[in-house]
Each structure stands twice: as C-alpha cells, then as structure tokens.
Amino acid sequence: MKKLVVGNWKMHGSRASNGELLQGLIDANLAQSAPNADVAVCVPFVYLADVASKLSGQSIAFGSQDVSAHKQGAYTGEVAGSMIREFGAKFAIVGHSERRSYHGESSQLVADKAKAALAEGLTPIVCVGETLAQREANQTEAVVAEQLQAVIAALGAQLADIVVAYEPVWAIGTGKTASPEQAQAVHAFLRAQLVGALPAAARVPLLYGGSVKPDNAAELFAQADIDGGLIGGASLKAADFVAIARAAA
Numbered sequence: 001m002k003k004l005v006v007g008n009w010k011m012h013g014s015r016a017s018n019g020e021l022l023q024g025l026i027d028a029n030l031a032q033s034a035p036n037a038d039v040a041v042c043v044p045f046v047y048l049a050d051v052a053s054k055l056s057g058q059s060i061a062f063g064s065q066d067v068s069a070h071k072q073g074a075y076t077g078e079v080a081g082s083m084i085r086e087f088g089a090k091f092a093i094v095g096h097s098e099r100r101s102y103h104g105e106s107s108q109l110v111a112d113k114a115k116a117a118l119a120e121g122l123t124p125i126v127c128v129g130e131t132l133a134q135r136e137a138n139q140t141e142a143v144v145a146e147q148l149q150a151v152i153a154a155l156g157a158q159l160a161d162i163v164v165a166y167e168p169v170w171a172i173g174t175g176k177t178a179s180p181e182q183a184q185a186v187h188a189f190l191r192a193q194l195v196g197a198l199p200a201a202a203r204v205p206l207l208y209g210g211s212v213k214p215d216n217a218a219e220l221f222a223q224a225d226i227d228g229g230l231i232g233g234a235s236l237k238a239a240d241f242v243a244i245a246r247a248a249a
C-alpha cells in the first residue's frame with residue numbers, strides 16, 4: 001500500500017511564500033520521484049482558493065486544518081465542510097492536539113467534526129496522542145483509546161473512511177521523535193481498536209506525526225502499522241517535505 005504523507009502548515013505562510021513552497025513541490029515531480037507516496041498539504045482556510053488553483057492538475061491533494069461540526073448557520077467564525085469541499089479539498093484535520101489543548105476541543109466535538117467532514121465528502125484526519133505526563137504515567141493506551149472511542153461511536157460504518165494520525169504531544173515541534181518502536185506499538189494498538197470496532201476499518205491509514213524529518217522518516221515508515229506521516233515543521237521547506245515523501249519505500 002502507498003504511504004500517505006500530509007503536510008500540516010499550521011498558522012504559517014503568506015500568499016507569496018505558499019506559492020514558492022508549492023512550486024518547489026510541483027518541481028519535484030512527486031508522482032515520478034516519490035511513487036510510493038500519496039502527498040497532501042493541509043493549509044489555513046484563507047489560502048484554500050490559492051492552493052486549489054496552484055495545485056490544479058497536479059498529483060498533490062490538499063485540505064484544511066479544522067472544520068466546523070455544524071452544517072451551516074449562525075456560527076460566527078466557523079467554516080463548514082461544504083465550503084472547504086467547494087474548493088476541491090480532500091482532507092480536513094480534526095482534533096489536532098493544538099486544538100484540543102488551546103481551544104478546549106473535547107473528544108466528542110472532534111468526533112462530531114469528523115462526522116461533519118464525512119457528510120460533505122471530506123476525509124477527516126483524526127489526531128490522537130498523549131502528553132508526556134500521560135506517557136510517564138503509563139496512560140498512553142487509555143488516552144488514545146478514549147479519543148478514538150468517541151469517533152468509533154459517532155461514525156459507525158464510516159469509520160473505514162477516515163485517516164487517523166497518532167501524534168504524541170511531547171514529540172510535536174520539540175525535535176523529540178517517538179522511536180519507531182514506540183510509534184509502532186501505539187499504531188498496532190490503534191489498529192486493533194479500529195478493527196475490533198469494524199473489520200473494514202483495517203484499511204484506515206495510520207499516520208505518525210511529531211518531529212518527522214528527512215533523516216527519520218524512512219525508519220518510521222518501515223514499521224508495519226505506520227502508513228505515512230503528518231508533517232508539521234518539515235512541511236514548510238519544500239526540500240525537506242519532498243525528501244520525506246521520497247522516504248516512502
């Protein structure tokens with residue numbers, strides 16, 4: 001199976017720098033030079049139109065970094081899945097740890113957002129992960145199970161149509177990557193939870209995120225249950241993101 005490599009630009013960029021970054025990805029001819037990776041970038045809402053036009057006819061998909069749980073209505077500041085989809089976006093990240101912690105998003109809200117994304121034809125990339133304190137207290141499995149359980153309960157048969165990203169909070173933007181063995185262990189646990197809930201969910205891609213770099217991507221991607229990566233900092237440099245996509249063997 002091809003790996004899925006997704007960039008999460010977070011709140012970075014400008015119209016000019018985004019254009020240069022995307023041009024770098026286009027010039028790398030990823031369809032040929034990284035044939036074992038499906039590649040996407042998840043961008044701030046306001047850039048969806050620019051990104052859609054720049055990536056038109058290219059093999060690189062794109063998405064948003066959040067989506068409203070609501071379909072439409074009086075929700076000032078929210079962006080509906082239908083609006084994101086209208087630009088040709090494929091993905092919507094939901095439940096990133098930065099949203100869970102800085103914006104108080106509960107696992108139930110994240111599950112509702114995943115459901116809203118699916119209803120509009122977007123593939124939600126559902127993020128789960130533990131903090132350092134939780135890992136040290138041996139709560140990693142309990143934490144990710146609770147986060148995933150809300151999604152399992154909300155989605156029913158659509159569980160097979162999502163992407164899950166395991167992003168240990170202590171590894172995000174810190175330069176501390178989970179070891180391939182640590183990541184694999186949690187991925188195997190997540191796979192078992194998914195399959196236990198719905199056999200068809202065996203096909204759900206499980207991405208690892210947290211300080212993925214060109215020099216550690218290959219060994220992470222070599223793990224049995226690591227189907228790709230969600231890349232933050234390294235997705236902002238075309239050369240690094242291209243090298244990560246090419247690490248998918």
Ligand code: PGA
Nearest residue numbers: 172173210211231232233
């Ligand atoms: P990082 O971020 O690659 O900069 O650690 C990953 C993420 O938060 O998605």
